[in-house]
Amino acid sequence: MPPEAGAGIAYHQALNPAQLEAVRFGDGPLLVLAGAGSGKTRTLTYRVARLVEEGVDPRSILLLSFTRKASQEMLQRASLLLDARCRDVAGGTFHSFANATLRRYAAVIGFEQGFTIIDRGDAEDLIGIIRKEMDPPGDGRQLPRKSTLATIFSRAVNKQRPLEDVLYDDYGHFSDMVDTITTIREQYTRRKREHHFLDYDDLLIHLHLLLTEYEAVRQRLAAKYRYIMVDEYQDTNPIQADIVSLLADAHHNVMVVGDDAQSIYAFRGADYQNILDFPKRFQGTRIVKLEENYRSLQPILDFTNRLIESADAQYSKCLFTRRHGGLPPVLVMTAGENAQSRYVVREVARLRREGTSLDRMAILFRAGFHAFDLELELNRAGIPFKKVGGFKFTESAHIKDLLAHLRIVAAPDDQLSWRRVLGLIEKIGPKTADRIFAAVRAHSQGAGGLLSAPLKMKNQAKLQPLKDLIGALTDAPEAVARWGELVFSYYLPILRAKYDDHPRRQRDLEQLLAIMARYRHLDDFLSDMVLEPPSTAIEDGLAAAEPTAECLTLSTIHSAKGLEWDTVFILWALDGRFPSMRSMEDPDDLEEERRLMYVAATRAERELHFTCPVQIFDRATQSLLCDPSRFLDGIPENVLRRENYPDW
Numbered sequence: 001m002p003p004e005a006g007a008g009i010a011y012h013q014a015l016n017p018a019q020l021e022a023v024r025f026g027d028g029p030l031l032v033l034a035g036a037g038s039g040k041t042r043t044l045t046y047r048v049a050r051l052v053e054e055g056v057d058p059r060s061i062l063l064l065s066f067t068r069k070a071s072q073e074m075l076q077r078a079s080l081l082l083d084a085r086c087r088d089v090a091g092g093t094f095h096s097f098a099n100a101t102l103r104r105y106a107a108v109i110g111f112e113q114g115f116t117i118i119d120r121g122d123a124e125d126l127i128g129i130i131r132k133e134m135d136p137p138g139d140g141r142q143l144p145r146k147s148t149l150a151t152i153f154s155r156a157v158n159k160q161r162p163l164e165d166v167l168y169d170d171y172g173h174f175s176d177m178v179d180t181i182t183t184i185r186e187q188y189t190r191r192k193r194e195h196h197f198l199d200y201d202d203l204l205i206h207l208h209l210l211l212t213e214y215e216a217v218r219q220r221l222a223a224k225y226r227y228i229m230v231d232e233y234q235d236t237n238p239i240q241a242d243i244v245s246l247l248a249d250a251h252h253n254v255m256v257v258g259d260d261a262q263s264i265y266a267f268r269g270a271d272y273q274n275i276l277d278f279p280k281r282f283q284g285t286r287i288v289k290l291e292e293n294y295r296s297l298q299p300i301l302d303f304t305n306r307l308i309e310s311a312d313a314q315y316s317k318c319l320f321t322r323r324h325g326g327l328p329p330v331l332v333m334t335a336g337e338n339a340q341s342r343y344v345v346r347e348v349a350r351l352r353r354e355g356t357s358l359d360r361m362a363i364l365f366r367a368g369f370h371a372f373d374l375e376l377e378l379n380r381a382g383i384p385f386k387k388v389g390g391f392k393f394t395e396s397a398h399i400k401d402l403l404a405h406l407r408i409v410a411a412p413d414d415q416l417s418w419r420r421v422l423g424l425i426e427k428i429g430p431k432t433a434d435r436i437f438a439a440v441r442a443h444s445q446g447a448g449g450l451l452s453a454p455l456k457m458k459n460q461a462k463l464q465p466l467k468d469l470i471g472a473l474t475d476a477p478e479a480v481a482r483w484g485e486l487v488f489s490y491y492l493p494i495l496r497a498k499y500d501d502h503p504r505r506q507r508d509l510e511q512l513l514a515i516m517a518r519y520r521h522l523d524d525f526l527s528d529m530v531l532e533p534p535s536t537a538i539e540d541g542l543a544a545a546e547p548t549a550e551c552l553t554l555s556t557i558h559s560a561k562g563l564e565w566d567t568v569f570i571l572w573a574l575d576g577r578f579p580s581m582r583s584m585e586d587p588d589d590l591e592e593e594r595r596l597m598y599v600a601a602t603r604a605e606r607e608l609h610f611t612c613p614v615q616i617f618d619r620a621t622q623s624l625l626c627d628p629s630r631f632l633d634g635i636p637e638n639v640l641r642r643e644n645y646p647d648w
């Protein structure tokens with residue numbers, strides 16, 4: 001039991017005056033502008049504990065955050081501070097909250113039989129099927145690819161803009177196909193309805209709809225959640241901001257926490273304008289700024305304050321710390337990409353000799369491929385690393401294969417999963433798969449329909465092992481782990497035949513089985529796999545051989561958000577790479593790149609290195625890139641040191 005338990009929480013000792021003000025704030029709207037490393041997590045945690053301590057029913061508090069892990073950690077910490085009541089607080093992401101609420105009110109919005117959530121890959125596959133059926137424009141031009149179509153549709157939803165506007169503004173070269181693209185979207189919407197599918201965006205759309213069209217439901221939800229808290233508010237999109245307003249409309253007890261300088265999800269529709277507009281949405285908003293940083297040494301903050309000072313519209317903040325000492329960050333010009341990798345390897349080795357653990361160092365970059373050369377050098381030097389970001393566990397083919405078998409049992413109307421499952425059987429193509437699916441569906445006995453559906457003789461034999469599996473699954477009582485084992489045994493021979501690197505993939509599947517063992521209901525497991533997929537690094541380097549060994553982190557900047565390391569290296573601080581050439585065409589994109597660099601730099605506690613390989617040929621513009629990132633221009637030597645590697 002912590003010392004404070006029972007004797008009341010020692011707020012004064014744990015919090016600085018600004019944090020304390022936010023924690024003790026009474027009813028009404030509150031905007032907490034929390035600089036990087038200024039303790040926003042701590043502030044939210046203590047506020048939850050305080051509300052509960054003062055007698056607020058924990059079930060009437062709703063804490064929305066960017067990942068479920070973040071909200072779970074906050075609630076766990078709040079429980080340690082106060083007591084187990086804090087675990088009853090409703091916490092999660094916008095999407096998981098939408099999922100839970102829509103399941104409760106499914107009948108209201110016309111999903112009496114429930115729904116299946118499809119991930120981005122499935123959404124693209126469905127769009128791909130429709131795209132194939134459409135006539136090409138006729139002039140030899142190609143329709144946008146399925147992934148581009150999915151991005152266009154999603155952008156329209158998340159920015160709440162008409163499809164045509166998104167096409168004209170962001171994809172001008174496809175704007176003459178607006179009619180065909182609109183038809184594809186209509187078809188996509190229709191098919192999703194038919195199969196009871198909701199994609200990620202639909203979760204928000206339907207929740208929004210539920211709150212705007214069904215006043216009685218909105219009132220019930222508003223009465224239920226008397227205190228609303230939102231973490232990372234700068235990364236909300238317009239629908240999410242509306243959802244918060246609709247829920248809080250009746251009482252205005254809403255606290256949002258965020259940092260406009262760290263908004264890096266505009267490409268997903270996030271709009272940092274939400275945080276700037278919050279006081280307009282909620283009259284009488286109290287604004288509290290958290291400016292004391294507990295993470296970095298002062299020379300790092302001197303640099304990051306400079307970096308963000310030139311950003312456009314923002315709330316002004318000036319971070320400071322009581323931690324002094326340390327050197328200013330360094331910008332190292334390297335003679336090409338390989339020299340960049342060798343510089344990083346040399347410095348990592350030096351830090352290690354000086355006693356810094358590899359776990360306390362990170363190499364950050366904008367896109368996964370920016371680190372390929374470095375990965376080779378690290379392997380050569382025998383430095384173990386793990387690579388995070390880019391692509392997710394559940395997006396890999398073998399994981400999707402295994403999940404598809406479970407999905408046809410949970411949702412027998414899921415045509416995409418049937419196609420996948422049947423497509424794994426030798427000599428069954430998409431057409432046969434669709435015929436079998438139609439026969440099973442006509443039988444209306446769920447997946448068990450496969451056992452009795454009239455099928456061609458030649459298909460009967462091929463399907464026997466799958467039939468046995470479905471028979472076993474439908475006979476076994478609902479035990480998620482057991483079902484996982486059954487599918488795993490069935491799938492193992494397929495995996496071995498299909499992939500040369502099956503041992504590594506088999507380890508992933510075993511990990512998935514371990515995760516399954518934590519679930520009681522298959523629906524919950526499958527929904528979580530779409531909403532909160534495990535963030536396991538699949539592309540591990542040498543570390544993969546010894547998962548527990550100390551290792552270096554290689555990460556995209558987006559995946560490094562909220563994390564911290566003793567030493568951080570930021571690769572490719574070269575104008576044309578960071579900011580990228582593309583972002584230079586649009587001032588908003590350029591600003592987002594600056595914030596991305598700010599997020600990366602504020603992860604460092606003690607040492608910060610930028611590397612800039614020069615004389616890089618850019619194919620798109622046919623030019624040589626030689627200058628450091630424009631964001632570093634004009635920063636004086638006493639704030640950012642400059643070096644060459646190797647000396648030239």
Ligand SMILES: Nc1ncnc2c1ncn2[C@@H]1O[C@H](COP(=O)(O)OP(=O)(O)OP(=O)(O)O)[C@@H](O)[C@H]1O
Pocket residue numbers: 014015016019034035036037038039040041042043259294295561562563602
């Ligand atoms: N009042 C305080 N006294 C001492 N340490 C604190 C205080 N507030 C926060 N910290 C410490 O500062 C560190 C950063 O806090 P936290 O993770 O909450 O930052 P953050 O604001 O979420 O950062 P970011 O937005 O950059 O991800 C943590 O180690 C936390 O324990």
